[in-house]
Each structure stands twice: as C-alpha cells, then as structure tokens.
Amino acid sequence: MLSLSPLTDASRNRTFPAGWHEAHLSMTKEVVPLIDTFGVKMSTHGHAEKDVFGLRLALEEALVNAIKHGHRYDPSKRVAVRYCFQADCVLVEVEDQGPGFDPVAVPDPTDPENRERASGRGLFLMRAYASWVRHNRRGNCVRLCKYSSRLRSPDRAGSGIG
16 A cells, blocks of 8 residues: 655654655555656646656656565565655655665666667666666665756756756
C-alpha cells in the first residue's frame, strides 16, 4: 500500500526541512500511482509539462531499479521516497534496502556494443531527464533534482541545466 506522509525520519537521525514528505512502496504496481501524484503536484506548482515528463520518467526509472535490482522484487522490503516540491525545483530521494551498486561501473548504453542490450538504460535516462543525479557511497540511494524550465536563475542561465 502506497503511503504519503510528512517526513519524520528520527530512526535515521536525519533532519529534513519543513516541506519534505515521504512515501513507501514495495511493488512495481505502486510506481504509476506515485509518479501520477508527482505529475499533478508539479503541475500545481507551475512546472512546465516537459519538466513533469522528465521527472516522471527519471523517477519511474529510479523506483523500478530500486524494486528490481535493490530488492529483487521482494515485497517485504520497502523503498523510501523522500521529496519536496518547490516553485523552482523538485527534489526526490529514492532509497532501497539492497546492497547498493557502483553507478560508475554501469556500462554506457550509447556505446555500440551496448545498443542492442534489452536493459541498462535507466541511469542514462535519469541523467538525461533530471537536472542532476547523485548517489550515496553505498549505491542504494539516488537523489534527483529537476529545475523548473520556467524559472531561469542567473546561476543556471546558459549552463544547460533545466
């Protein structure tokens, strides 16, 4: 069951600013309802449709990767999704309970020898559609940021971000 709630993470001794929320899911059938919620909230906050599309795609890849690779489809494990909607950006953190991985070791799907592979494009798509992507050292948590293309700040102007 998908649950949405304000973020309280005392168990991990982490402090999050006001405005952060958390959701948990454990099965792929819960992914679409969550990304649909993100799309509605992004639209409500004034984000352009191309930004909504980009974050939905990046988030879907992150969530499916966590369930498939991190949890190996084990429904007893839960993926934590922490997020914050702002007028200028959306921040999302997806953390699974798996052993993690080294994102640098993932083969480039645009290399000729990898183009025909049936999988291996998730990180590529996240990097292409999010403004930035970060992983923790363990490799079981990905952080995504999508800046609003409607609000061009001086520090991003001409940077290709957005």
